[in-house]
Structure formats: structure tokens, C-alpha cells
Amino acid sequence: MTDTEHPFPGSRSGSRLAAAWASLGGDPDLLTRVTAVERPGALPARLPVRETARACVGACALAAAELGARRAQSARPGRPPGSAVPAVRVDDGAVAAAFVSERHLLVDGRAPVSFAPLSRFWRTADGWVRTHANYPHHRARLLTALGTSDDPEAVAAVLAGRPAAEVEETVYAAGGLAVALRTPAEWAAHAQAAAVARRPLVERGRLDSAPARTLTPVGRDPLLPAVGLRVLDLTRVVAGPVATRTLALLGADVLRLDPPGLPELPDQHTDTGFGKRSALLDLAAGRDTFGELLAAADVVVTGYRPGALDRLGLCPEALAERRPGVVVAQLSAWGADGPWGGRRGFDSLVQAATGIAVSEGQAGRPGVLPAQALDHGTGYLLAAAVLRALTEQADEGGSRFVRTALARTAAWLLEENGPAGAPGGDRTAAAPGPAPSAPAPGAGADGSADDWLAETDSALGRLRYVRSPVSFAGGPRDWNRPPGPWGADPARWDAGSGR
Template identity: 60%
Template structure:
């Protein structure tokens, strides 16, 4: 296989400051950082410290997995190995995946940068309904193409495009510098929030859960150390951070069942990458008959629920708030992921990695006076995904002490703030060609011969690959294994 055009940077053997920052945000024991060692070379060069974000998020995920494994076995925390080559391949996994040699489509024609009258705008229209809402917001017919959209946006101011498209349900974000984002109300609020939070569910209706006995785990069996074995995860997420997190929990032994609404389309190409180790079904939660009843039965015996829809999207379904979920299942770990943080004027807006990059000034930093840039991978998505998995694992470890329901919260904009303001520039390191081939593998799948990146989460005695490949999206039975 040909080498990629990305340069590679060598890592040192000792834990990085980024790992220490993320581990502290997770509430982890700082003495465990000595269990982590880096090696290898990676290839995510950028103006911002993307490789540091990548290796640190993977490192704390692996360390949280090792910590939970030790809690379940009563042994020592296994050593953690972070290979920058494996981390790079994993962060590029959505681009490297192949089925019978065929590459996926990454962005639709109307998902791109546009020149407006007074600046740049980025849109996201990969899904048919997002494309329709974008065109409606611009007052264009449903069959309008790139030229028509370019002409329409070119005659408008960026603020007008951003607001009118969002009012129509679509996704468009005006490009800002880091300084402009810091002065924006949403950006100013984001600056006051931590990278992530893990806390007991705080609601008077679940105070009785405080008296729950510590969580009990089934004994681990088999030759491979799987810290999430025996745990059940309901996956209500869509591209890309949430599925990366639940894919990681599946790697670690959890029974992960992804649930999608029948009326929402999904990309099989995306699922080829993020569906590893999981099963996927479709349930209509608005159906008060069979589908909702099936979901309630699954929820009763779930250990973890991961919610990746925009804040408020599930409000129409009663009983889906964190406190309500915890009342029904007092030992539940609830993980909430959003684009903009679930607070402020943009708290309920849809968002994707590419849009958060543009809003927070990352695109300006990575570009120049003539053209905005982008990170070498969807690093906000992937990094947040590994942090989310780490948060779930740490919450499970904490439950072993008090048995209380936990709420884990993350947002792409908080990860962006960490990248821009928290990690520092750091040394560039030695630049060498990067070839992902050593961290790719082939396996048979229902779709055909599947090439995918190997998991970067690695600790002594742990898994080296998923137990099963991705399947066809939405075709599995809605039941636990």
C-alpha cells in the first residue's frame, strides 16, 4: 500500500501533559499515569497539537479500561501502551475503511466552504434531510446544485446565512477566528466549562439511589482481559464521536446495541467503520406500542446509555432525561454528547466536527489569508469519542464504590477549546513518511471483504481486535445477547 502524504511525528516514551490534563478531568488517580508509555510514529501534522490530542485521548481511554479491569480482577492495573502509528490510523479510520477495495464517500457536494459577501461559511449536507433544509433556508429548489448555492451564498452576509439556514433546520456556520469565537456568547460560555464532567445524577427524585450497594460485576473469564464484559450498552448515537465511543466499549467486551429511528437515514459506509463489535437495530420510540415497549425492556437491564442526539431532540419522548432514566434504573451510567455543549444560545443546535472547527477558529488557524483550512482528521470527533468511552469506564469504576447512577457529559466545542487553548504547541518532532498498513487488517463481513483500522486502545492482556466485524445497519434483532 502507498504511504500517505501525511508526515509523521515521533513520540517520547513518557506520558504527555495532555494525558495528565485529560486524566485529571476524568477524576483519575494521578499515580496511575506511570502505567502509560508511548512509542512509535504518527502522522497528524497541523498547526495545532492534533497528535497530542489524539494520543492523550486514546491513552486515558486505555488507562480507564485498565483501571476497571484491575477493579474487576482485584489485581494490579495493567500497563498501557500507546502507539502513535495505531492512533493515527484510528483517527483516520473513517477514511481508510474499504469494502472490497471501495473507498467511502466522505462529504457530499453541498458540504463545503462557501465564499459569502463578507467572509466564509461552512455547511453540512451529507444527509438528505440536511440538504433539503439547507436549500430551503437559502430559498432554493430541492434540486439546486453547487453553482446555485455558491451564487446565493455569495450575495449574502455570513451572519444572515448562518441564522436563516439554522432557522430552517439546516447546518451552516460562519467562519470565525479564535478571538471572534471568544467574544461570541457561545464561545465565552464554552470557555467557562471543563473538558468533560462525571458526576452522580443530581435530582431529588433519585436521592434514594444514594443508598444503593456498590455495583457488582460478573467474574471475568477467558484468556483476554475484557473490562466491559457482561455490561450492556444502549447506543443512541450517530456520526461520529458517539459511535467511536461505543465501538470502543464493544472492543472491551460490552454488548453494544445501537438503536436508530426507522425514519432517519444512515450511511452504511459510516457504519462499516464505526459498527465494529456492535449490533444495530431500528426502533420507533414514538410508537407507544411494540417498539417503545421493547426499548423500555432493553433499558431495564442496561448498564450504560449513550445519547448523541442534539440536546432537546429526545424531549418528545417522555422518560429520556438523565434523572428520569436514573429513577428507572438507579445504577445506570448515562453519557451525553453534544456539538455545542447543551448550554447557551447554540445549546440546542445541531453540529458536526467540521462546523465546530469553523466556528471555534480552528479552520482559521489551519488555513491562510486566501483559504480556510481543516484538521488532518476529524480529530474533534475521534478525540471526543475516546474521551467519552473513558468517561463511561471511569464512571463504572466509581460505581464500584457507591452504586449511584452517573452522568458523563462531553461536547465537541469543549474538545476544540482543549485543542486550541489547553494543549500548547509542543515540539514538532521528527517528520518522516507515515504508512498506515501495519495498523490495518482485512476480515470478511456481511458487506464484503472489510478493511479497517485496528483499535489503538491497548493494555497488557487486553483485546487486539473486535470480536465481530460491522454488520448491515439496522438489521439486528432488538434484544440483548
């Protein structure tokens, strides 16, 4: 099959773009500005991963184009609605490469380390459990909960004699990360699934009656929708940093803040650190410094568990009271409420809990998506929500909040596919038919990932990386700075970066 280009709304995934755009509060007439290049070999899976990824990136690019047009003040009386918004083009090859950006990264020719030996699926007495132990503190808590050494064979022996649900609760109680494998039907019966289902794909709301945002005009070489805006990045791992990396591409001054003594995984920081600066700040001890940063911020993006920042007075309502007109973007694994609302989580764990791993499995073994699609897709949706909030502020004012969750994106991915996998309580069963093998990094059968790769020198070494898939006419093609060492920048804004 060959690649094809056509208007997005007319494609098979047009309904997914329309759903994402509607959840963002976007004008449906603007969907005609989007075209897609379909490459059938990209992101192969049983579930509609390619179509969902394309929709997430398309919605983000359209939100960027809309804000860019608004700031360029190019609309003229009498022109048809949306005619000033630049054309958006979404290429499956670019999307597929970006969704596995960590696999393409090279640092001085060295490939990154992905998952640690104890981050994997394990057989249990009644099925399977998925653990996450990439970070040293999570690894230590897992081993403490299991009462074993870090020898994988020893861990396997302990888990083989215990029920999956018991492992899930024991490890969670110890502060570690493990979830039992569930079918889609089993997850649908879980109280957390019900809590997630009550929420829209992207939550949006107004916090106060702050005056309308004044958007200063911008030029078109390139068109940078977020130039002059300051973003405080309080996120870690993948989804949140993907969102803020995208805002940095679009011109925002992004300052990532991390707590001292809790370093990010080096390769992960490199992959998601393009366009940003990275500083260390204890939010409790450094209240005054954070207050100074907040006073000049336009956007605050958080990836902490729901409620974790409330004790520091950093909930959306408190942030809006201290900084009227701010946009607060929140990301979580399991959603804002429900029995698992306060739990930690990662893409791989959400795949296991929600039934995705069963849907992609074969021969009684759980499978995985061809990319960390929940992380990347949710990250682009969160960036899109921020961009749309900024556009709405220019019309209506008000501090804003937006929220996304990996589990809600997972529910969207599973929609229209029915209860894939075996019914009932058989945790070892999997969906019938062949499962796709884990693909090598690339754009798919009809495109080369090389088309979307670039190289640059940096303080971390010579980097090979994937360019952003967010593309619209006249927009940026690359970030204005490479990533630097974790925590190496001062906790202050660049001079002259504000509006």
C-alpha cells in the first residue's frame, strides 16, 4: 500500500480528530484546514493507534495554527471564518517517528537505555502483573514490598506464587508500582474506570473573571504562536514533558523545575528537553522563588498526582488567585478522582490495567502498543488544550484550567472496539489472532524515519533526534535550542522573554 494525502475530516480517522477538537472546544469549521498523509504501515496495532495518534497531533497543530493566526492579526473583515488559519498537514510518518522519539535518540552515537530489567510483565499465581522500576526509588520500594533481591529470577519466583491483585495492593502500599493485568471487561467493571468515564477526553474550565488576555502581534518568519509566553513546567517522565516540549517548539519560554535529589532519567530528560531550560527548586523551601516565577508566568503545567501540590497552595484555584489570568494544565495517570486518583502511574501500567495489553496480546501472553502512545497522545492533547485556552482568554478572559489523563486517553483508544480479549476473569487469555511484533524504530512501511530526524551539537554531546510532528504552514520546523544538563539552569526567567 502507498501513502495517500487527503482532507482530514474525510478520512477514516476524521471522526477521532473531530472528537478531540470538540473536546478542546474548537470551532468545527476549522477542521477543513487539516489534511493528512496516511501511511498504512505506521504504528501497527489491533487498536486504532495510528488514527488516534494522528488525531492528537492534528488537534495540537490546529490549535497552534489558530492561535498563531490570532496573534498575527491576519484576519480581515469579510473573509470566511477560519480562512486566516494556516493549513495544517499531519504526516503519519512524522507522527510515528515522534511517538517513538526515545528509540531514535542517539547521544554521541549511543542508543538510550529504555526499560530497566525489573520493569516488565511477570507471571503470577493467577495471571500476570506489570511492574515499573526504572527509577531507583521505585525499584527499591518494589523489592521491599516483595521481600526479595534484585535478581530477576528471584523476583519471578516470588511473583509466581502470589495472586496478581495481592501483588498490586502490596506494592502500592509500599510506594511502588505494579498493576494486575485486566481485560477490557474487567477494567470496565472497576470503580476507577467508572470515574474516568465520567470525564471528557480533555477537561476545561474557567477559574475566575480575570480580564481578557492581550495577545501581542507576532511575525510570520516563522509563525510562533506561543512566543513571549512563559511556561512553568512541573512535570516528569514523558507525557507532561512532551506537552511542554511542544510549547517550546512554538516559541514559549519553558522553565522546567525539579526537586533537588530526585534526578530525571538522563536519556528521558534529553529526549523531552528540547527547547527548554532546566532548574532545581524545592517548592516548599523555595516558596518565595516560586512566587516570583509564578508572578510572571502565563502557564503552569503540572504532572504530579492529583492533590499532591494542594498542600503547598498550588491547586488551580490558588494559582489563579496569586496570578490572575494564568492557565493551569494538569496531567495525571488515572484521572482527577476515583479510588486510584491519587496513585502514581505510567503508560505501561495504564496499558496493563485498562485491557490494552490483553487486546494487543497473543497466545495467552500480554502485548504492548507499538509506542508509548498514551504518553505521547496525552501530551499533545495537553499542549493543544493550553493553546486553545490562550485563544479563548483573548476573547473571554478568565484564568483557566485544563486536564488530561492517560487512563482517559486509553478509554478513548478502546472505544468502538468492543470488549476485546477473553471475557470474565480469565486473566491469562488474550484476543484471538496474530499480534503485531514490536516494530523497529521507524515511520512505517511507506516512509523512512530519516525524513524526520535531525542532528545537533549540545552540552550533552552530539544528538540525533526526531523533529516535532506538529506542522502548519509558516510554522517552526525545529526547536531553537537543544537540551542541556538536568538542573543546570538558574530558577529565573530569561530576560526579555515575557510578553
